[in-house]
Amino acid sequence: MGAVHSYYRMLTQHELARHSKLGTISRIVRWQLGSRLVAGKVVFPFVNESCLLMKRGDTGASVHYYTGLHEFSDMSFLLHSLRSDDLFIDIGANIGAFTVLASAVCGARSISFEPVPITYERLRDNIALNRVEDRVTTHNIGVGSTTSTLRVSVDAGQENRVLSSDESFGSAQEVAVRPLDDVLSGEQNPRLVKVDVEGWETEVIAGSLDTLRDPSPRALLVEMNGSGERYGFDEAHLHRTIIDLGYEEVAYHPMERRLTATSELLGLNRLYVNAPTYFEERVRSAPPFRVLGRLI
DSSP: OHHHHHHHHHHHHSTTGGGSHHHHHHHHHHHHHHTTTOOSOEEEEOSTTOEEEEOTTOHHHHHHHHHSOSSHHHHHHHHHHOOTTOEEEEETOTTOHHHHIIIIISOOEEEEEOOSHHHHHHHHHHHHHTTOTTTEEEEOSEEOSSSEEEEEESSSGGGOOEEOTTOOOSSEEEEEEEOHHHHTTTSOOOSEEEEOOTTOHHHHHHTOHHHHHSOSOOEEEEEOSSGGGGGTOOHHHHHHHHHHTTOEEEEEEGGGTEEEEOOSOOTTEEEEESOHHHHHHHHHHSOOOEETTEEO
């Protein structure tokens, strides 16, 4: 029933899926049947000329196959705001969907972090598939407030996360952790920083303060879905920290190419910018991208 509810919500709430329900249903049925016949990975078209790899049981890729862009507003903002001379930071890159959009579609440079070794290999596979190795630097490490090591789960797919010291969780592995400020020392200032680390966002931001304080126009996309509570983090405090760094929370409306001020949690992510007028001009002047046969 959980899967059925998830598909129903996708068909009724997702911007692209709800306007092409028959097409979405067709893709769901095609993959649910086809994945039982295909043992290995398959390639499916993503945005413009980019592609992603998908295999059975892979929800991280299949949701993009079903909907075109699963995180439609966030990914559209990336596509409309980045340019080829920009730097994108992908913290919690997973299989690399955001990285592929930034570097294969927008032509930007990306620095991508994924601590789980098996997921990191899938990130590398998608980078190679799209032939953007020259534009992407990858790190098989975690990002935090200090240079250290942490235990992470490795067998929970998209739900892999940092484990507390006394927590047992199936298969786990110790990984290296570095602050973003240290990794970016000497790099150009990033235009967009995405942080999606299953509740560890507070630690990531704490190790990125020098980068985020820089006055260069910048956007920050941070997952805040309450999962920080498992580590004792207060996401309301994290929100205030970001505001105190000079950012404003905004919502992006892709079909209208419009940013609006907001204090309401929309979806699982929150979008912050430190130069609203700059990004308003950027998204308005960006070329359209093509997904599921539509130009957006």
